[in-house]
Amino acid sequence: MPLQEVYRRLFEAFGPQHWWPGESPIEVVVGAILVQNTSWTNVEKAILKLREAELLDPRALVDIPLEELEEYVRSAGYFRIKARRLRNLMQFIVDRFDGSLDAMFRTPLAELRPALLSVSGVGPETADSILLYAGQLPTFVVDAYTYRIFTRHGWIEPETDYHRLQEYSQSQLPDEVQLYNEFHALLVRLGKEFCRKTNPRCAQCPLRELLPPGGPIGSDE
């Protein structure tokens, strides 16, 4: 299935999504950690608390005690783990880039991506979200919705891993930040409304004409 066509249909159905939801680069970076396997509504509350406490800064986040950071991010779930992951990433930014996100994002993508992945708590989706939505660097973000939508339509094999899926997508799309930004946001929008894990609503999905003859494939991970 040509993904350009998929993109065109999604954009026509939903319009621009304005991702990442109206936030500064540091908030995107923090949000990328906090949203791991968690709904965004839970993350918003945590970011709000950090903002009120003026903690949305790499050095500030490195300086406060871990137990205190845990309380700020509690609403995002997995709060002990996420406090540590957040700390790890902020420490990385302070150590390697003197706490400057601008400096970090001046690093070439091919060099920065592996560096981010070396931080404990930063996996491929988190790294790509940071690179694309905070750094405006061209990388296609894969997530659970991307995987579910692509497999249910039969566009990829169920055993396709993150990087294969990313390569598959990038190989048939122009290498543009704006496109990758909008496409991922649209896939999440589609996923939330029509392609939930349980209770999918394929009959009303804007991509229903693209489903294989027998209906969606697999229906589970």
Next chain:
DNA sequence: TGCCAGGCCGGGT
């Protein structure tokens, strides 16, 4: 009420 949400790590085979 139980199940799910924009993953990732570490330990066990």
Next chain:
DNA sequence: ACCCGGCATGGC
């Protein structure tokens, strides 16, 4: 190289 349990809050 896989496979799997653990991690936790808030919403429907």
